[in-house]
Amino acid sequence: MTPPAACLPDDLRRQIVDHCLAELPNEGCGLLAVDGEQVVRVYPTTNQDASPYSYTIPPQEHYDALVDAEGNGWEIGGVFHSHPNGPAEMSSVDRARALDPEWLYVVVGMGRDTPEVTVGRI
Numbered sequence: 397m398t399p400p401a402a403c404l405p406d407d408l409r410r411q412i413v414d415h416c417l418a419e420l421p422n423e424g425c426g427l428l429a430v431d432g433e434q435v436v437r438v439y440p441t442t443n444q445d446a447s448p449y450s451y452t453i454p455p456q457e458h459y460d461a462l463v464d465a466e467g468n469g470w471e472i473g474g475v476f477h478s479h480p481n482g483p484a485e486m487s488s489v490d491r492a493r494a495l496d497p498e499w500l501y502v503v504v505g506m507g508r509d510t511p512e513v514t515v516g517r518i
Contacts, residue, residue: 404435404502404515413511415440416478416504423478425451427458428500429465430473435500437465438476448480450489474500484512494518 404412415438416424422443429437439461444452453475462472475495479487484505486494494501497518505512 403433403500404513408435408438409513411438411440412476412502413504413513416476416506416511419443419478420506421448421480422446423448423451423480424504425453425475425477427453427461427472428474428476428502429461429468429470430500431470435474436470437468439464443477451477473498474502476502476504478504478506478511480506482507484514486516486518491518 412426415426418424423445424440425443426438426440428435429439439457441453441457441461444454465472482505484503486501486503490501490503499517501516501518503514505514
């Protein structure tokens, strides 16, 4: 099931893209706070891998996002990352490493002139 793109407001989509652009040539990544099906906050994080082919969110940054989200009555319900030279779709590695099939997965494809953003579930 693919959630509607409307679950990711334009201002938050822009924050995600801006963070991913700033992280080039490596993958950008971060977490998403959700309230129901709606993304309400973006938590840009460090890519611990410092790689253009993979990402790992540092445990302390994950914890800090979780504490903030829960303090606001939300939950961490998604993750985003970029493909610096590829399409905005989940790779087989992304699927294998997915933490929770209920989460929203946002992928920013940077392989074109204009970044493309997809929102989906595993």
